[in-house]
Amino acid sequence: MQSFQPPRRILMGPGPSDVSPRVLSALARPTIGHLDPEFQNLMEEIKGALARLFNAPDHACVPLPAPGTAGMEAAIMNLLEPGDRAVIAINGAFGGRMADMADRAGAEVVTLDFEWGKPVDPAVVEEALKAAPAKVFAFVHAETSTGVRSDAATLCGLARKYGALSIVDCVTSLGGITVDVAAWDADAVYSGTQKCLSAPPGLSPIALSKRAQAAITGRKTKVRNWLCDFNLLMSYWGGDGGRTYHHTAPINALYGLHESLVALFEEGQQAVLVRHARTHEALAAGIEAMGLSFLVAEKDRLPQLNTVIVPDGVDEAAVRSFVLAKWDLEIGAGLGPLKGKVWRIGLMGASATPWHVRVCLNALADALDAQGFKADRKAALAAADAKLA
């Protein structure tokens, strides 16, 4: 065997995003014991920083030791017991994953299907919640498979109105668009580290309301999976001085998350959101000046995930291979019904910079040219620069 030396890449897909050198170097700091008092201080700081980032001062906030899907699974498995009614909105790949998990939890699952590329329609949700009491209503705030933002405040408000606990997937939204758990009065909100937080994958920050915690302690049956059973987990992350062994925290991964949070607050939460919005506007202007168009209506677009329609006569996969080979640039493919029809271009975290926008427009123009599609590179770069000025 030999040491693995990854190629240098520019990550502009649906995640992971580029990880900054300061986060990479934090990951390489010496490993200490997970029950070391210094490590426990780090855990407390991470809990506090996540509560600040989610704006969830009254929620229990911890990073689960596995990627975003673990947060999803923890929320579903902790809040649902066999026979509970769960209403789940599906407007892309991740809503479907939640429904599958709820089914495995033994819940009576009601799915609400929406067209891929459209937000969750609150009127349809209200109808379903009104029809019969539901224990849980779950939806995805930022659908990474389509690039669509749904109205989390309104949807969480409906859950409250009809007495359901809300589960909100904020894997791609946290750090890219406003996530305001307190204002939404949301119950279980989870995210991931490799999207807009620009830390490596492998951790899932989660926030649980008092109502959600009471539902978990009041369960009639044990949570079916052990690792993310909140009743057990909180004895480890709880912070009331009595920490006991539960699992071994991914120590160095938590150094990385901590550093990415330090960087985020140094820049400023609002400044980070503005940077995502501005780079998106520049990329969108460039994409359109090039003669390409977006899948999603402007008002519903996520700045951090841009879904661009593949023009007629252009080979979707060949463009991705071209930009990877010639520019070391990774962009994403379409999923499900959008396979072969769109590219997904991420502007997440450390990948949301003017430089990334310019690289991406140049690379795309080259790739399209190679296929005989005349993309106006000059116009694209000028349109992007006009937004960045």
Ligand SMILES: *Cc1c(COP(=O)(O)O)cnc(C)c1O
């Ligand atoms: C990426 C993503 C997930 C899954 O996260 P992993 O870290 O890949 O497990 C879940 N939901 C959404 C909306 C995502 O974008």
